[in-house]
Structure formats: C-alpha cells, structure tokens
Amino acid sequence: MLLTADRVVTASQDLRPAWLRVTDGRVEALGQGETPVRADEHVAGVVVPGFVDVHCHGAVGADFAGADEAGVRAAAAFHWRAGTTSVVASVATAPLDLMERQVARLGGLVADRVVAAVHVEGRFLSPLRKGAHDERLLVPPDRADLDRLLAAGPVAMVTLAPELPGGLDAVRRLHDAGVVAALGHSDADAATATAAVDAGARSVTHLFNGMVPFSHRAPALPGVALTDDRLTLELVVDGQHLDPLAVTMALRAAGDRAVLVSDAMSATGQPDGRYDLAGNEVEVVDGVPRVVSTGSLAGSTTPVAGGLRRLVLDHGLGLQQALAAVTSRPAALLGLEGVGDLGLGTHADLVVLDPHELTVLRVMRGGEWL
Template identity: 45%
Template structure:
C-alpha cells in the first residue's frame, strides 16, 4: 500500500447531513485532510457505515476547559489536554475562552494560547471578562472586574498576536460602546454578556457593531413586560448570533425552543461554556482564580453557589437538540457547525459536508445519536476502527 493509499478513506452506506438536506445510504470520500467527493456506489475496502449518521465536526465558540484542565491556567500542556478532551467528543474547531483575572495575567495566558493557534490546535481566543458587570459577574471574581476602557481591551487583543476572535463585555459600563466600535473596526467579535444593560443600550451596542450574545439568558436581566432588557434586543435583531448552552441546567428546554422560534437555527450557536470538569467526574476544580465544586455533573462556585460554566460536551448538546428539543438534523448541524463557522469567517473550510472542505467528521448512531467516531483533518481521533469494510461483490 502506498502513502497515497493510506491517505485515502471512503465511508459508505451512511446517512449524510448535507447543506441541502439529509441523504440516506450515501458515500463520502476523503483524501489527505479534505473531503474529496460525495455520492457514488460503494467500493470494496470502503468503511461500512450502514446504521450511522455523519455530520460535520462541531465548532465551539465558547469553552474554558475540559479533561481536568483550563485554558486560563496559562500552561500549554493544560490547554492541549482541554482541546483534546473536546476533540474526542466531536469538537474539531475550538475557540479557547479565558476568565476574569489581572490584566497582565490574562495577557500572559493569551500569549500561551496564541502559540497553540499558530500550531493549528486552537482556532482563536475569546476573552470573557474582566470587562463585565459586577451585578451579573457569575463565576468571575468581582474584585478583578474592570470597566471596558478601550486601552485595556486593546492590551488584551494585542497580547493575542492577531488571534483574538471575540471579547465579551457589558456595553453599559464606561467605555463599553467605544470598545465595541473599536473591536468591530479590528474585525474582532464584540459580544454582549454578563451585562446589566437595558433594551435601549443593548440596541446601541448592536448598532455600534456587537454581533454575539454571550450565553443568552444567563448572566443578564430576565425579560419583563415593561422592561424587555437585553434578551429581547439580542433575540430580535438579525445581525446578532445568540449563544445557547443546551445542557439541561442552564436553560429549560422550552426556553431553548423559544430562542429557536425567534432567531432560527442560522442565528443560534450552541456552545459548551465548559470548564475543566468536562469529560471528568464530580469533584473540586479551579476556574481561573476561583474554586468550583462539581456535583451530579453541575458546576457551582464553592463560595456563593453560582453556576460556574458547564461540564457539557458538544456531542451531548447535539443529542439533546434532536432528542429533547426535536430539532431536525439540519437545524442541529446549523447551530453546532455552520453558524459558528460563518461567524468566525471559516465557512469556506469547515462547518458543512462539502467537497473541498476539511474532512472534519462526527459519526453518531442513527437511532440513539450517541457518538461513535471523530475524524479531524482526515485522521481518525477516535472510533475509526469500529467499522467493518465493504466486501467485494
């Protein structure tokens, strides 16, 4: 067998979730790190995926860690372990999220994470904090919060060496709207989150260039009939992509359904907001400078008891979306793959099963929707040996 033969893989008999719809019993071929073709008759030696469904690799815009490791540690080995944990659960494109800390320390973390972006492990950096509201800080240390002065925001952006993808901030704070404008001018996503903003100020932030709602509904005022607040402003504006955490803890399923009914799958990005306990068991874990206890899979601060991120992985979010929320396969793929890929400007290479795009594939059981296998850039990460080959006729 030649090297070229080893770099070719074909999957036959699978249900494929394509941009135009779901195709049963089809074939997908891979050469090197790319999808080489879709369709055609199976051939001897193809992997037989009858009974399985293939979707694109998941894209996570907002994740703090996993596998017992945190991106906010500032340690490359920990960041690699977190990325690998989520990769094994189907997340083939990851944006690493930091948490509130001293500005110089977060800048140091960004420098470490930038090296992993340059190595192709991560797809960018998301700064969540310290430019957020004291009233809605959640699992962020209140004494380390700062107003979003454009000079300080720019310091973190510059520390990321061109790899900052998103900054979450509270636009009602001094400097908030100016920072949104600056980020928009730099081509960096300005996200409204951990905010006490009202409806009008949120609209100002959107007009200034904010395009993402950080974990919508969480860490922001609830909807009131005379004071709609940021949720309504973010949901109703077509320029905004809303993050949702579908773990059964952060949002009631009916609230998720409400968001989909208002925004549609092409404006929803399902995220994990996972901390270090993702892929692990109950216990004590660090989240930046804070301590988190995970009990029955729910992460809460040791002091105060606030929900502190999640232990979610995107394969679980995918399964919940189609089994609990009854989304179609195409809707689930839109929110887990295509929408975040478009938001990141990466839709020409990831986010859908199309010829010429990276061979980032997730294989699930067609009945249970449990994860079976993951491929990234044409190489099996897990489960590739689970399939028999098509026999000669």
C-alpha cells in the same frame, strides 16, 4: 481514503446513501449513491461534520485561562473525542498580564489546529452579573487594555458589558478590528443593548444567563437578542443553564440565529469535586458546577454533542437544523475557514452518530480516526 455511509448530513445536505473521499486530511469529494470505485471503508452510523464550539473554557482539569501547552492540548483532545473538532478557547477573567500571556500561548497553538481561535470572556464585565468571574478583577473597558489583548494573539471574540463606561467605544473598536463583540455578563437595558448592536455587536453570550432577566415591561438584553436579526445567540443546552421552555422560546423566536456552546469548564471529563474557574472556587456535584460562595452556575461539564442531542430528541428539531447550530453557523460567526461543513477542500473532520440516540460513535479529525 474513500468512505461510504448509509447517510451523510450537513446543515445543507442530507445524502442517503453517500460516499466521501478524503485526501491529505481534507474532503476531496462528497457524493450520493454508488461510489466511483471500491470504497476503503463503510461507516456504520450517520456521518456529520465535526462540531464547532465557540465558547469553551477547558476540560480534564485544564482551564484555558491558565493551562500550559500540555494542558491546553489535553483539554482540546478531550473535546475532539466528544465530537467538537474545532474548539475556540475561552479565557476567563484574570489579571491583565496573565490574560495577555495566555492569549499569546493559545495563539501559538492555533496554527497547529489545537484550538481554532481565542475568545476573551473577562475583565470588561458587569459586577452585577459576574457569574463565576472574580468581581475584584472586573473593570470597565479600557482602550489600552483591549488593544493589548488583541495584539497578543488571534482573538476572534470578546464578551463585554456595553453599559459600562467605554463599553460602546469598545464595541466599535472590536468591530473595526474584525473581532466579534459579544454582549454578556451585562446589566444592559434594551436601549443600551440596541445601541451596542448599532455600534457593531454581533453576538450574545449564553442567552438568559449573566444578564437582566426578560420582563414584559423591561425586556432588556434578552428582548433585544430575541428580536434583533443582527445578533447570533449562544445557547447552553445542558439541562441546567436553561429550562426546556426557555430553549423552546429562543428557538421559536430566533432558531436560525442560535448556536450551541458548551461553556465547558475544567471539570469536564473529571469526577465531582472542587475546581477553580476565573479565580473562584467551584464545586461540582452530579456533574453540575457551582461557585461555592454564591451558588451561581460556573459553566458546564457537557460538550456540545449533548446539546445537539437534546435539540433533536427533546425539542423536535430536524437533524439538519440542529447541526447548523453546532457546525456551519458558529464557524460563520467567527469566520473560521474550512470547518463546519463537508464541502470541497474543508478539513476532514467527521463525527459518526448513532442513528437513533445521536450519541457520538466515532470521530475523524484531519483525516485521521481518533
């Protein structure tokens, strides 16, 4: 298949006009100018790589922490159609045996590219910063528990609170295993956060949310996140998790280390109502999910395409810079191969955006239009 487009944009290229050859579901060639032979189709809109979401809990009523295979496939397919062609399934807090079984179930779907990898966000979190997680199930990191989860399936990232007993040892264990240790749902001060980075932590889960607020006298984890170049920062830019000024501050301090994540929960793509997340009852009103008992935000219902649009239209980022936060950078964080770009041999995962509003018009995944 040979496609032409008025514009193809990646994190590293902006080609106008451009052409793309797809063979056996992968990119065979990408070029600028006239096509070598007659094209099969002209794509109206801006063609960009498929998005990569490294923190996603589900959609259409299915929670990756407990959904069966059919539910996982349905939730993943929803996000594909929204432009997120690579979905990392996030498993929230649950009893250990259930988490272990679910990691194994999700692992069986990685080979088929239903999900790209597994992110464990649960159990090893601070009760003081629990968010939507069930406090009764939160425990300090235990080597045996952690090893069970890592052995169950392709875990690419684990969120934990480093200040808990055994927290720094857990970070070292993850680093040695080639798994990204992400700091989040944490009451850590700046010294502890820095010690965790020294031990191998490389990411911060939904910056500013689920952690001690920044203070000029006690900068805590957010201060370390904004100033330590070793850390990648997750931002949930859904209009709820972060004030626009907080987004601007994060981008100015560490924009080249930011990745957009959805933190999307099971109500994504569903009407308002009551849902469950990590053992807590959640009520969704006007698309905003909150824990019924505490009022805490319980994830989001906005795919990362919404965040990309806000970065460009509301915060003035160039499209290439914004795309890095949803394509190449999250892929690099977790070592996901063949996604997040349109280079030779990558999966033919394409999103066609409206050139003005940046809404998703069409999606190709593995060489097939969805």
